[in-house]
Amino acid sequence: MKTQLLLPGTDTYALASEILENGGLVAFPTETVYGLGANALDRDAVLSIFAAKGRPADNPLIVHIYDRKQLEPLCEVPEQALPLMDSFWPGPLTILCHRKPAIPDQVTAGLPTVAVRMPSHPVARAMLQACSLPIAAPSANSSGRPSPTTAAHVMEDMDGKIPLIIDGGMCDVGVESTVLDLCHGSPVILRPGGITREMISSVLNCDVAVAGSVLRPLRKNEKALSPGMRYRHYAPRAVVTLVQGPEDRVVPLLQKLCLEQEAQGKKTCVLCFSEHINLLSACHPHDIGSSGSPAEIAHRLFDVLRRLDDEGMEMVFSEVVPPEGVGLAVMNRLGRAASFRTIQA
Ligand code: TXA
Numbered sequence: 113m114k115t116q117l118l119l120p121g122t123d124t125y126a127l128a129s130e131i132l133e134n135g136g137l138v139a140f141p142t143e144t145v146y147g148l149g150a151n152a153l154d155r156d157a158v159l160s161i162f163a164a165k166g167r168p169a170d171n172p173l174i175v176h177i178y179d180r181k182q183l184e185p186l187c188e189v190p191e192q193a194l195p196l197m198d199s200f201w202p203g204p205l206t207i208l209c210h211r212k213p214a215i216p217d218q219v220t221a222g223l224p225t226v227a228v229r230m231p232s233h234p235v236a237r238a239m240l241q242a243c244s245l246p247i248a249a250p251s252a253n254s255s256g257r258p259s260p261t262t263a264a265h266v267m268e269d270m271d272g273k274i275p276l277i278i279d280g281g282m283c284d285v286g287v288e289s290t291v292l293d294l295c296h297g298s299p300v301i302l303r304p305g306g307i308t309r310e311m312i313s314s315v316l317n318c319d320v321a322v323a324g325s326v327l328r329p330l331r332k333n334e335k336a337l338s339p340g341m342r343y344r345h346y347a348p349r350a351v352v353t354l355v356q357g358p359e360d361r362v363v364p365l366l367q368k369l370c371l372e373q374e375a376q377g378k379k380t381c382v383l384c385f386s387e388h389i390n391l392l393s394a395c396h397p398h399d400i401g402s403s404g405s406p407a408e409i410a411h412r413l414f415d416v417l418r419r420l421d422d423e424g425m426e427m428v429f430s431e432v433v434p435p436e437g438v439g440l441a442v443m444n445r446l447g448r449a450a451s452f453r454t455i456q457a
């Protein structure tokens with residue numbers, strides 16, 4: 113199959129709608145990462161998403177909408193979700209709702225809940241409006257690779273597998289949406305993202321829990337609240353290790369670890385804050401953004417992780433940020449890239 117890469121515009125949206133109505137797949141930009149969309153009500157179309165990504169069938173998909181009215185036939189919205197939708201939609205917040213029968217099992221992986229989100233990216237909105245279908249869309253990467261934040265990343269993984277990629281430039285947030293469960297008692301963040309625990313808590317006026325496996329590996333026999341948490345994710349081929357501690361000890365330790373590995377013949381680099389690039393110039397430093405700006409780090413992170421593979425890196429040592437605000441999403445993704453391997457400086 114030839115994959116067309118098109119800029120947004122009326123003709124592109126018309127073509128996207130035609131493909132989606134006929135059961136095909138379209139990759140499109142959202143404010144978080146690129147999505148791989150299909151008509152959420154067409155089970156064969158949904159199945160072809162799993163095939164294109166190589167995604168395990170037991171990992172459910174998020175349904176994307178343009179207008180809240182579209183939810184009516186799809187799910188029951190929990191009461192607590194309403195003020196959150198008022199505050200954060202359109203935007204990077206996904207909410208679990210009780211599904212109705214119209215949603216195929218393939219979307220929810222047989223779960224009684226369906227994840228829904230209204231993206232804010234103008235291209236996603238224009239496409240969703242043009243086709244007026246609820247669109248099931250996971251991130252548009254091959255399963256196991258970092259989510260794509262540019263059309264070029266999508267092309268790397270999906271060339272020849274899908275008919276259309278809409279190029280909307282680089283995604284703003286850079287990590288996937290916050291996934292929030294309001295269906296099983298008090299609110300729990302299953303996956304942290306651009307809408308932070310602090311933001312949700314201030315709207316709901318209550319504490320918001322974070323699933324334990326966000327900052328550590330799943331324990332043996334522990335049930336994943338979100339099936340996606342079971343899978344190896346965001347991981348480059350290199351062995352990644354996080355280095356934690358006071359700045360004046362982290363930087364020299366990064367340098368030491370990197371040089372030791374290089375001496376053993378391993379292709380090695382460091383992921384560090386912009387402020388430390390000069391200090392670590394002997395260690396192939398990759399700039400993850402300023403230490404004071406977790407949002408900037410989130411924005412760049414997946415592009416940096418993808419480049420490690422292109423460069424054939426074998427060992428990678430990375431700085432960390434405090435797990436607060438958007439920093440929690442950064443540490444979840446970096447932690448999983450490192451299988452939560454951490455050294456204390
Ligand atoms: O920002 C995003 O959310 C992007 C863009 C394209 O919207 N999408 C995305 O989808 O990241 P995906 O499929 O890569 O991640 C969806 C996550 C998975 O971890 C999945 O297990 C979880 O949401 N999920 C979906 N439905 C669920 C449900 N009913 N219960 C629990 N977790 C669910």
Ligand code: MG
Nearest residue numbers: 250251259288
């Ligand atoms: Mg994904």
